[in-house]
Amino acid sequence: MKKLIISILIIIVISSLLFVGCKPKEETLPKVRVSEVIHSIFYAPQYVALHLGFFKEEGLDVELAVAWGADRGAAALLSNSADIALFGPEAALYIAREQSDTKLIAFAQLTKRDGSFFIAREPMPNFKWEDVKGKVIIGGRPGGVPQMVQEYVLYHNGVIPHIDVEIIQNIDLAATAVAFSNGIGDFIQVFEPGASMLEKQGVGYVVASFGEAGGEIPYTVYHATEKYIKENPEIIQKFTNAIYRAQIWVDNHSAREIAEAIRPSFQETDFELLVSAVERYKNGDTWSKDPLLRPEALDRLQEIAIFNGQLTEKIPYEKVVRTDFANKAIKNIR
Incomplete structure (x- = not known):
């Protein structure tokens, strides 16, 4: 009887070890x-x-x-x-x-x-695109969609880009909001949460949406x-x-x-x-x-x-x- 019990225990231990060894690995997603x-x-x-x-x-x-x-x-x-x-x-x-x-x-x-917004330094509840004439805008990379939409919107609202308004395009995209906060430019084109953060800091105010102005x-x-x-x-x-x-x-x-x-x-x-x-x-x-x-x-x-x-x-x-x-x-x- 004692030998039978020992044999059963050995089988159980071996079976457990085999089960652990054969346990499938957790699937790795690509x-x-x-x-x-x-x-x-x-x-x-x-x-x-x-x-x-x-x-x-x-x-x-x-x-x-x-x-x-x-x-x-x-x-x-x-x-x-x-x-x-x-x-x-x-x-x-x-x-x-x-x-x-x-x-x-x-x-x-x-x-x-377009998901960007136009930010001014002061509240402009009656903002018109012609208000940017003679001013400085912090823009984006030439050939990028944000900059192309900006220039398209300006032109179709009577403002000739780079002639009626100066557009700064040599600031790295990640640094444009910081540059505006430090006093560069009169306006800036920026995405969220950057737009809301500039408003919260009292540095700038949303005056227009390029999504609305530029269409689908x-x-x-x-x-x-x-x-x-x-x-x-x-x-x-x-x-x-x-x-x-x-x-x-x-x-x-x-x-x-x-x-x-x-x-x-x-x-x-x-x-x-x-x-x-x-x-x-x-x-x-x-x-x-x-x-x-x-x-x-x-x-x-x-x-x-x-x-x-x-x-x-x-x-x-x-x-x-x-x-x-x-x-x-x-x-x-x-």
């Missing part, structure tokens, strides 16, 4: 390196997808990094230091214009208006190289699915609920300021309702680029856009 052009509340649906777990539920481990410029975001893709990058389609258009061997393809649209364009869109998309179609689809789920969620929730969801990405921002900034974007109909970049939207952006002298002719839509991932997400997600 890492996706995403470059965002700037870090802004303007991209709220992206942070919703991240913090509410939509990326993980789709089977992706998303890692964010800030490029501080569309040119740098495009460079991150071309150098393989990012898999997906969020920036304006202008970078893909410029690369297509040069007939580069490496193509950047836009596959999911996030925002449909595909302002910020997710891109990847043609090679990456070809080799990783499942990742691109899952990523697009997560973004669309976030777009639906944002459309159906209040500014306060959105602010609460994205709070982990803006921990240094006062919560009430975060809410008001989200409300500005939500009320301005800034975010795309779905990830589909439509031909007419890209066409309008190219008209603005031609006006600014960045393009001489339009690039065919099919050369820089793929719609199959967005269309599949829209069809399958409710």
Whole structure:
């Protein structure tokens, strides 16, 4: 009897060891390196997808990094230091214009208006665009969508850029708000939370919205190289699915609920300021309702680029856009 008990105990121990040894490893999600052009509340649906777990539920481990410029975001893709990058389609258009061997393809649209605001040093409740004549504006990089929209808006409101108004364009994007705070310029174009922070500090006051003045364009869109998309179609689809789920969620929730969801990405921002900034974007109909970049939207952006002298002719839509991932997400997600 004693031998039987010992034998049973040995079998139990051996079985336990075998079970532990055969325990399956925890599944590792594929890492996706995403470059965002700037870090802004303007991209709220992206942070919703991240913090509410939509990326993980789709089977992706998303890692964010800030490029501080569309040119740098495009460079991150071309150098393989990012898999997906969020920036304006202008970078893909410029690369297509040069007939580069490496193509950047836009596959999911996030925002449909300019997300920047025009800040003055003093409150100007009756602001008119002609008020900037003879003044100095801290602008953006030549050829970037923010700067192109700014010059387009100025011109179509009777102000000739660089003639009627001086535009400073040699300050790094990450440092423009600091430069304005230190007394440089009479006006500045800035995104949230920068706009609300300048107001809170008493340094500047929002007098106009470029989103409202510039109309609808595909302002910020997710891109990847043609090679990456070809080799990783499942990742691109899952990523697009997560973004669309976030777009639906944002459309159906209040500014306060959105602010609460994205709070982990803006921990240094006062919560009430975060809410008001989200409300500005939500009320301005800034975010795309779905990830589909439509031909007419890209066409309008190219008209603005031609006006600014960045393009001489339009690039065919099919050369820089793929719609199959967005269309599949829209069809399958409710």
